Amino acid sequence: MTLIKQEENSIKVLEERINVLESRNLFQDDVIEQLSEELAVHQVQIAELKEQIQLVANRLKDNGSLSSGKDEIEPPPPHY
Numbered sequence: 001m002t003l004i005k006q007e008e009n010s011i012k013v014l015e016e017r018i019n020v021l022e023s024r025n026l027f028q029d030d031v032i033e034q035l036s037e038e039l040a041v042h043q044v045q046i047a048e049l050k051e052q053i054q055l056v057a058n059r060l061k062d063n064g065s066l067s068s069g070k071d072e073i074e075p076p077p078p079h080y
Helices: 003-073
Strands: none
């Protein structure tokens, strides 16, 4: 093989490797974007769930203070 043919083969191999790397990079960029969007959705859901848990905790606390006063007024029902 002549030196020119070897250089042409080397250039073709390098071009193929560059194309593979560019394809891989585009795929990774797409996956990162998808994961970022999914993370944003999950962060919103977590914030909503935290608010709901706080509401439930407040209701339980309020009901607990109301029922403790009610227990003192009414005796427990008889057991059969």
